[in-house]
């Protein structure tokens with residue numbers, strides 16, 4: 001029996017993780033969880049799974065929830081609470097499904113307690129990949145990818161990361177605006193941007209898909225998870241999201257992982273690796289029904305955020321932290337209706353231009369740069 005601590009239980013990945021747990025109660029149990037502000041959904045999850053420890057964002061919510069929760073459940077709050085949930089003594093595996101770089105401290109804390117981490121929260125690897133991988137290696141902890149592309153690569157490598165890989169090829173759906181020119185992006189709305197063609201996901205990642213920053217973040221995520229230089233990472237436009245990613249080896253042989261777009265598959269694989277089990281309510285892939293799959297070369301002039309991410313990754317040091325923090329704030333401003341869609345990339349570009357890079361940043365420096373970038377991008381006039 002695996003004992004799970006789930007960070008971000010009320011989100012898109014969080015609720016799909018709960019579906020996986022419901023389907024395999026004899027193998028997986030939930031002992032601790034966190035949520036943000038969705039208290040009503042949180043309460044119904046708590047009543048169903050009866051976790052021993054729960055963290056919410058706000059102190060007031062913790063007080064109110066404690067009165068409604070079953071007697072065996074302790075409710076805590078805030079960033080320190082998130083770390084407590086990630087290090088809860090009964091849990092052996094942490095699923096990190098929070099959004100944004102708030103996931104960094106609990107990930108580091110979980111690793112230091114030698115808990116395996118199933119990681120969906122890509123922002124953590126982007127902002128401080130060298131620290132996370134360094135600690136995972138030091139403590140002998142497995143970081144199991146949940147992101148569909150990285151799970152695909154992980155499956156193609158079949159646990160062997162020392163194979164002679166010549167290229168990782170990440171597929172990209174193109175997001176909500178893949179058929180629009182840059183000129184046509186001028187007047188797009190929040191609702192249009194949130195309408196992803198293939199996946200139903202949280203708001204922030206859906207906007208990231210539309211700007212192509214999601215793929216940019218995934219390039220940096222792949223660099224760290226698979227120890228791969230940026231020259232050996234490619235992105236391929238593939239509108240159907242059926243091939244989730246590919247690995248090319250030195251003999252030009254290419255392995256791909258395919259499946260219908262369903263995040264329960266990579267979530268479950270991260271939790272049951274190296275074993276595979278039936279995934280409930282998951283559709284079989286029938287290639288004959290699809291007939292054709294499409295592939296196009298990625299145009300970095302059309303999707304500038306992908307270019308920014310490669311640049312930030314190659315520069316390294318504190319630049320990926322700036323890329324990530326600027327993106328988190330720019331997307332937040334877009335979702336609040338403060339800026340246009342195209343202003344997202346403009347803000348990120350300006351934040352990167354204004355930043356003086358520092359090499360080999362410590363955790364404290366990353367936190368400082370993250371904070372300063374957020375303040376800067378929040379106040380930049382556009």
Ligand SMILES: NC(=O)C1=CN([C@@H]2O[C@H](COP(=O)(O)OP(=O)(O)OC[C@H]3O[C@@H](n4cnc5c(N)ncnc54)[C@H](OP(=O)(O)O)[C@@H]3O)[C@@H](O)[C@H]2O)C=CC1
Nearest residue numbers: 008009010011012013036037038098099120121122201202
């Ligand atoms: N959704 C998907 O299909 C995929 C997502 N990912 C990655 O997984 C991560 C989660 O994405 P997704 O599930 O879509 O996101 P959602 O926005 O749907 O969920 C985010 C979760 O984090 C909680 N949360 C939000 N802000 C905070 C905070 N400041 N402190 C603590 N908890 C917080 C939310 O709580 P509440 O709602 O209660 O406020 C919610 O439980 C992201 O890094 C994303 O890039 C990767 C691949 C696919």
Ligand SMILES: CC(=O)[C@@H](O)[C@H](O)COP(=O)(O)O
Nearest residue numbers: 147148172173174175209214
């Ligand atoms: C499901 C998943 O892993 C997302 O990150 C997905 O990849 C988004 O799709 P695109 O970024 O390819 O549009």
Ligand SMILES: [Mn+2]
Nearest residue numbers: 147148149218
């Ligand atoms: Mn992905």
